[in-house]
Amino acid sequence: MTIRCISPVDGSVYAEREALSREAAEAVTAQAKQAQSAWAARPLEERIALVEAGVARIGEMNDDIVPELAWQMGRPVRYGGEFGGFNERASHMAAIAHEGLAPIEVEDSSAFRRVIKRVPHGVVLVVAPWNYPYMTAINTVAPALIAGNTVVLKHASQTLLVGERMAAAFHEAGVPRDVFQNVFLDHQTTSDLIAAKAFDFVNFTGSVGGGQAMERAAAGTFTGVGLELGGKDPGYVREDADLDAAVDTLIDGAMFNSGQCCCGIERIYVHESLFDAFVEKAVAVVSDYKLGNPLDSETTLGPMAHVRFADEVRAQTAEAVTAGAKAHIDPALFPQDGGAYLMPQILTNVDHSMRLMREESFGPVVGIMPVKNDEEAIALMNDSNFGLTASVWTKDAQRAEAIADQIETGTVFMNRADYLDPGLCWTGCKDTGRGGGLSIIGYHNLTRPKSYHLKKA
Structure with missing residues (x-):
């Protein structure tokens, strides 16, 4: 299947990419799973530095990105793209990472050590929309990587080139290729992968119908799903x-x-x-x-x-x-x-x-x-x-x-x-969805609590 971006500027085909087959998509998720433990084992400061370097590399590409966005989704070049908000959000999440991921110390006495740690889910699928394609993606990509998850990014067909840009920037900055992968998937393959438990957490921003499809695909798998859907x-x-x-x-x-x-x-x-x-x-x-x-x-x-x-x-x-x-x-x-x-x-x-x-x-x-x-x-x-x-x-x-x-x-x-x-939780209720991104709560949603009850004597 060919996925096409039809430019709103003149109705032309601006970009097209072939969707991955089910087998190729499964290989991507397998690579992400295999790479995750080693990535999570890296020191937190190292993960933060690599993410910040990837963000900076996007900034260096901005002169190319701005007209590219105009062709893909129509935003006037006079507004300069999204790097300001992109950088603000990623930088804030980097700055609060130690606090957001800090263990909760209940007791550390001569008899017991009792602590709750935050551990990464594993492989996080980020399904991003076209309207603010860089800023909405970084809301989850940055904290997910910093928390020790590997990330698979699927972008909307209208902004096909955004995921490629982000993956290239992060790879050039030193993030391993298997740790952050951009993919082109059709809807059915995406649903099939979720249903097969290929991901440990799914974050979706898009329509109410799209969110319902994500929930249906995840039904019975116990895969966490974060949703930011419609608004009025x-x-x-x-x-x-x-x-x-x-x-x-x-x-x-x-x-x-x-x-x-x-x-x-x-x-x-x-x-x-x-x-x-x-x-x-x-x-x-x-x-x-x-x-x-x-x-x-x-x-x-x-x-x-x-x-x-x-x-x-x-x-x-x-x-x-x-x-x-x-x-x-x-x-x-x-x-x-x-x-x-x-x-x-x-x-x-x-x-x-x-x-x-x-x-x-x-x-x-x-x-x-x-x-x-x-x-x-x-x-x-x-x-x-x-x-x-x-x-x-x-x-x-x-x-x-x-x-x-x-x-x-x-x-x-x-x-x-x-x-x-980015200091406040980005969340909604009713048909707008559930879950929360950014802020300390964003880290909590991209990790799970793990309790340690250690008897010393």
């Missing part, structure tokens, strides 16, 4: 919010990367006293975007990664307008709209009967609703099958935390949005 992240602007800051950040969170962000803002609730002003300012911001070829430095909004993704957003938007929603952005401002190139849109007169306010859009569109008070906003924010992040805008930190306690998400932001803090 809300923003809430209270009556005491800094209006300009709220507009700038929430609209950027809704539109950046053509709306293709795991924790992007997909619905906004604004206190009725600020609603009209918020919408007016938001429309002004979006109307100034420049939709076009992502290789052009003037472009601020590139194409979506694939025509079918753009068509889904068009369908949700059209359904909402037919049901009474008001579209505020003038199509005449975005004459290149078509195919994967999708103009941004802001909708009002929306409600939760519309797919646009319930289902993941993952594109440059956002619905905005007025609310009377905190209680109404909380109820609307929680009226979702998803639970990744929420953003609350207010000058009252105490009230924000009280609201946050009632919101059903993995993360709640105050006066910011669409950001992944």
Whole structure:
């Protein structure tokens, strides 16, 4: 089977690779299993240094990576790629490795030594998405390797070249080839390998349907599965919010990367006293975007990664307008709209009967609703099958935390949005998935506890 990346820039085949046969894929996992014990036996400082060297090597490739990403998934070159966040996340996980992997000393007396150690799972499969292909992959790759696991990386077909880049960089930095391997697999082979217990832990970032397929494949194997799936992240602007800051950040969170962000803002609730002003300012911001070829430095909004993704957003938007929603952005401002190139849109007169306010859009569109008070906003924010992040805008930190306690998400932001803090656990609830990456908890999920009860006399 040939796996192809169809470039959203011009619809051409940008890259293609042959998927591994089942036998070849089994050989990869066997090599990873064989290499794991020796890798885990290396001193922690050595593993950290090798991972940091691999990360630095990616930084040296950035001038090539940025246009490569534009061709693969459409992000404008003006934004400079992902190395800043990639490096921040890996560096943080390296810095906290000793703390995250430290044994828990219960007793060390003349009679007993009782301790809980953290030991690696073994072989970790990382299935990474196309929307932030470097940053999402490094969330697991760096701590998994540092913790003593070997890693098999499978990237989305839309970003075929990313896994190759990462593997090459880490190998050049000195990470053994069998310790970190990039693979091209079809869905069935991936499921077959999981079902055959070829991996000791699976981390998947992607769609709800993809996560369900991972869980089905792992059923009965007792293989741990970490999932970060869909989202419909809300923003809430209270009556005491800094209006300009709220507009700038929430609209950027809704539109950046053509709306293709795991924790992007997909619905906004604004206190009725600020609603009209918020919408007016938001429309002004979006109307100034420049939709076009992502290789052009003037472009601020590139194409979506694939025509079918753009068509889904068009369908949700059209359904909402037919049901009474008001579209505020003038199509005449975005004459290149078509195919994967999708103009941004802001909708009002929306409600939760519309797919646009319930289902993941993952594109440059956002619905905005007025609310009377905190209680109404909380109820609307929680009226979702998803639970990744929420953003609350207010000058009252105490009230924000009280609201946050009632919101059903993995993360709640105050006066910011669409950001992944590597010091905090990246996690979700409901259909967004389970498990947690980054932070000390990320290390806990990539290892298992092992208890030592040693009687000395």
